[in-house]
Amino acid sequence: MTARKSANQHLRMLLAEADWTGQQLARAVNAVAAENGVRVQYDRTSVAHWLSGSMPRPRVRPLAAEAFSRRLRRTITLLDLGWAADTQSADPDEQQHWPSDSVTRLAHLCKADADPVQGPRLHWSVYQAGEAAVPRQRTPPFTVGTSRTELVPAAAELASTVLAAGIPFFSRALEVGGSHARAALAAYLGNDVSLWLQATASCAGCGVLPSETARLLYLLARMHIDDAHEGLAQQYFRIAFDLVGAAGDTTTQAIVLRAMSSQAGALRHIRQSLIMAEQAFTLVPEDAPHGVHAFVGSQLAVARALAGQPFAARTALLRAETHHRHDMETDNSNAAHDAPAGFHTYGAAAWHFQRGRTLAVLGERSAAAAAFRTSLAHRHPRSHRARALTLAALTQLLLQAGHVEEACASYRELLDLDPHPRSARTQQAVVDLKRRLRPFSNSRAVKSLLDQLDQAERHTTVERSRRLA
Template identity: 30%
Template sequence: MAEPNTTLAELITESGMSWAGLAKRVNNLGTDEGQALRYDYTAVGRWVKQGQKPRGITPTLICRVLSERLGRTIRPHDIGMEGMDSLAARGLQYSPDPEITLDTIRDLGAAYSAGAFNAPFILAALAAPSRDWLLASFEELESERGPRVIGMKQVAGIRDMFSLFQEMDVMRGGGHARTALISYMNTTVIPLIRRDHQPDVQAALYDAAAEQAYLIGWMAYDDGEHGLAQRYLIQALRLSQAAGNQVLGAHVLAGMSDQANLLGHSYEAVALARAGLHGITAHDSAACYADLGILEARALARLGDARAATKALNRAETTFNMIDQDNEPEWARFIDRAYFYGEAAQCFRDLQQPTEIDRFADLSIQECQAQRRARRGGLSQAAVAMAHIQRNDIDAAAENAKIVVRLTASVNSSRCLEAVTDLQRSLKPYASVQGVQEFNRDASQMLGLVA
């Protein structure tokens, strides 16, 4: 037998609202979020008397209504409505309150660590966060901000941990240390932020937390956990606004663009990259601006617009050559020759221009070999293999494909695994070629071990 939701009933009574009034306000907020909700007093009655839990973003909207009326923050667990659907929906929201953002990051991490998070990537959720961030960044530009002095040892420690985990991601792949980073975020970073701090220190802590939330999202993306990745990236975008760090926000949008393009949503990927480009200038961070530019080019290439893609790539390369790493943030360190030229090679792979693939991929591979970066090296080597397939040089394609398998076996990255399976599909018509048979044998063995 269903049990009544007494906590919700008590809060509604305290707020002084009628059931009909609550339903009407929830519907109005839903309209603001692009949701056509049709609740009335009977629906609220079912929530209260029968303990029914509405799906989607409705629990979050109920909390917003009650928070407005009561003058304090009400969260889904306060009204007895926190469940998987509610958390998944909350993870897609760009909250007006950074405290709710911290709650969301904590709850996402707890659910993932417990093996209880399994939510899809939602295309429709991409537009609002980038819009809200861009509007907030323009407001920030119009205000006067003095220099920030960050002196807390804890902030420095968080940044040191970020550097360590980013290095693990770059060298070993997104699946290598993500669980450990989530645990560090939930047990150390979030509790520290919630202490009382001076405004400049509070902003620095939001900044460090945004970096780590982004990195968790990026690791999840690289490991194929796209629903989790999307939610962490949206929350990282919100924290970057709380920190007043427009460049970091643009960097998060770059990650969101990269993910959207990988999942086949290239129009949205272009829009996200351009939102980032509109929010900052090359003088704010040449590395971030170049990254946004190359990701815009990649999405345009996926759309088959060779002229626009080449133009965007050329602009990005000009900016890339302006980078002074001494003046860039730690999170931008990966935006180097190995990365940038590897992304350029992927552009020309999609445009089927093998000569240009070779030119840029070779530059990337040289850097990857010097740095012993297997993930990026594998992705760039896969582009070389595709260039040989486009030339119909199957023997050379197979030899390069075997190198991709060897590099992929040393990292934990679903993107590298997808590169291997993509090569298998592309080489399927040539299954009788000995080199292809050897590649397929190596790939099947490696993929079997991963599974």
């Protein structure tokens, strides 16, 4: 006889505590899944099966844990859900056996990320929302203990120079798409860089190494965001925040928090986005470069706009604009164009894109569209990913404003980008915009464009079938 499954009383009790029906739990899991790039369509029948003892597939279990964590405002684990069996294969994001200090965690996470077998499993990491997800100032996260022979400051300076030289290269790689050179960056951080950090943990003259490392982690996190690996990106941001916190570099901490605020806002975690934007703003030292003030302040404007604070948003935007103007006047780099991330200046293309985002949220569509067009005018020809995202934002805005023919022209420009970025975000934007165009199919311009797209898709399907035959 086949043994009957035991009813899951842990799940039943959590469901009662959350005051959810089975259908409400299913919707919550579907929402967390969509946020993390997983397509599922659970309903109350699915939850009924879970209550009777069945388990969802491994990738879905941590999504359910996160759904409950958000509802109950405390961390819910697979053990709490009654799904502790097969935990290791079920939840790659639960790695309590890893040391908590930032350098060792960096080494473990980056080495696994670069590994072709372990890396894809890390992509299952779930983005965590709520108060616990907001980084806080902590005690120094790494100690000397078992560190190797210390590098002398001169050697540390050489290591820092090598690290800094990698920032422009990987910034340019990101503009091709998030998957480009990502494994190389993860391997570099997990091997060479982590060893340098361990060796210089107590070196008084080596404090710049954590900052340079955090900036590369920042880029690695953004690469993962570009490929919709939101949970893993969040982990890298947290490590970067802790590293520079121990080094006393509040400027880089503010930059990292600003990026985390932007990520939270994009995922519609509005309150969390605002908390981190406000915290980033307070962390920026008065004597920080104008570009940093503009970078952090522009995100504060977006976060306040999303939170329904129009006056505060405009105030933040005006303050950031003043800093951006000073940045353009005083910096003699390529800031006026679209230079790679230098972490001291804020290029005009990026600034106008962020200004457009704020104005769009505030309902000022004409001004927002003008800002996006100005951003495109400043974009470097090789900034494929940024150009695609800006065109997608402009197209969506034009559709919302009812400027259908202009939207079609902008969408065609997005489709014609060559080479097209290797980016999950831009690919999803193309799909979403096509769906948004369909309600306007009575327009001749839209109908012509949709017919061409449908014909191209049919041609691609036929060619794929021929290759498989």
